[in-house]
Amino acid sequence: MIRELSGTRPLSVILKPVPDELLSSWITRHADFYGVPPLTMLRHAIPEATSLWQADTHLRPTAAVHIARLFRSESSTILAMTTSGFPQSAARFVAPRAIQCCIACSEQNSLRGAATAVQRSWIEGWRITCPVCRQRQQDKKEGASAPTSSLSPFEDLWVDAIQ
Numbered sequence: 760m761i762r763e764l765s766g767t768r769p770l771s772v773i774l775k776p777v778p779d780e781l782l783s784s785w786i787t788r789h790a791d792f793y794g795v796p797p798l799t800m801l802r803h804a805i806p807e808a809t810s811l812w813q814a815d816t817h818l819r820p821t822a823a824v825h826i827a828r829l830f831r832s833e834s835s836t837i838l839a840m841t842t843s844g845f846p847q848s849a850a851r852f853v854a855p856r857a858i859q860c861c862i863a864c865s866e867q868n869s870l871r872g873a874a875t876a877v878q879r880s881w882i883e884g885w886r887i888t889c890p891v892c893r894q895r896q897q898d899k900k901e902g903a904s905a906p907t908s909s910l911s912p913f914e915d916l917w918v919d920a921i922q
């Protein structure tokens with residue numbers, strides 16, 4: 760049971776989301792700012808929340824209203840930061856963590872003071888270009904901090920793929 764809207768008080772400081780930011784990323788950045796665990800931050804808006812991943816992938820409209828209130832935002836904006844509205848055919852290709860990134864956007868995010876931001880498109884397995892800047896997404900290798908695009912077995916097909 761979700762508590763009444765009046766129970767969720769907006770945060771005093773709101774960090775601006777970066778373009779295409781994933782909801783869990785935005786929540787985590789706020790959690791870091793306020794010095795609490797990310798799930799604690801999410802539960803501030805939705806006490807019954809079980810995981811950030813659940814919020815990213817199965818956020819209900821009523822829950823989005825509560826999160827929007829906490830972050831002084833609109834519920835439509837919150838829902839757009841998730842994959843909740845994706846058809847099942849696309850939802851199957853949503854990765855549980857960032858599997859790729861956009862180097863250009865990462866640099867811009869760092870300049871905005873959001874170096875740890877994760878974009879929604881980074882978990883979308885079908886994407887090959889960034890929806891923000893149209894640059895090519897770079898693969899992230901498990902445990903590696905740097906992209907590994909130069910190791911892609913499909914490197915030779917890139918020019919054909921974008922035509």
Ligand SMILES: [Zn+2]
Nearest residue numbers: 861864889892
């Ligand atoms: Zn980009």
